[in-house]
Amino acid sequence: MDIKSNIFKCGKILFSTKGFKKTNIKEIAGMAGIGVGTFYNYYKSKEQLFIEIYIQENEKLKSRLIETLDLDQEPVKLINQLLMENFEAIHANPILKEWYSQDFYKELEQYYRNESGKNIDSIRGFYLDLLKNWKSQGKIRGDIDDELLPVFFDSLISIDTHKDEIGIQHFPQIMHYLIEFIIQGLTNHHK
Template identity: 30%
Template structure:
């Protein structure tokens, strides 16, 4: 195994056990059986390695979410499943819980706001494709689909800028907004 991959695997273990704040570079170096100085050959900081760990962990959890949601169910049921599975998988995960914690959340939000983060976010692309296709299958015109997907862009924007810390009840509020928005779209 390549040294950087070993370091990344060790960092994932340490962050999963301790969380971002309590984890130290020395903990990561020790777990990967390398000197602290060697850590800096691969990463410039704890923040840099954490970002790589977070992106990989987020991708792993989102792939699991994609597998567990029944995307053919009624639209409002899909939204309920999506939020329930997301909550179930993210809540106990110390790495992904950092999304809302001061000290590192700004780095994470900044990454996913940038084009690189959006492009690397397979779950984001999957949702756009899945919901656009579903809207078209339901008979929505391309123009109406584009208009509705603009609301999805707004929700993504909100998710990249607001944390539970800044807006208590954020997760439940965004779930309610999405659920009733989708229910309204598909009610005939």
């Protein structure tokens, strides 16, 4: 295995077990059997390595979701299935789960601004395409700004990360209702 893919593999193991914040370059290098200096020949930072791992995991999840979904079913059913599977997958995957941690955001915000050309969250892109498609077919209200469409789902994810405050006993019931209300609201035509 070449050095770069070995660093990638060791990084993925450590980030999955210890989390982004608690993992340091020295440990990744140690596990990969290289010096810290060698790490920097391949990645300029821990953030860069993490983002590459994150993008790969996100793409894998997206492919899996696309394979299991029937894209021709009713929008309400489809989005509900998509979101539920997405939430479950994120919670089951420590790498993807980092996306919602405050530390990750603080540390990586800067990185995103610099790399803003990249679409880091491909699942969000997939939603957006679906929603824009439905909007052009007249399945979604025309009076809602395109830029707001993904924000409805971003807000669900925020709620998901605060489930302790809302009360774990109300999950996932409240999630199902909110998804249903949002989709009904988006698909009910304004008279």
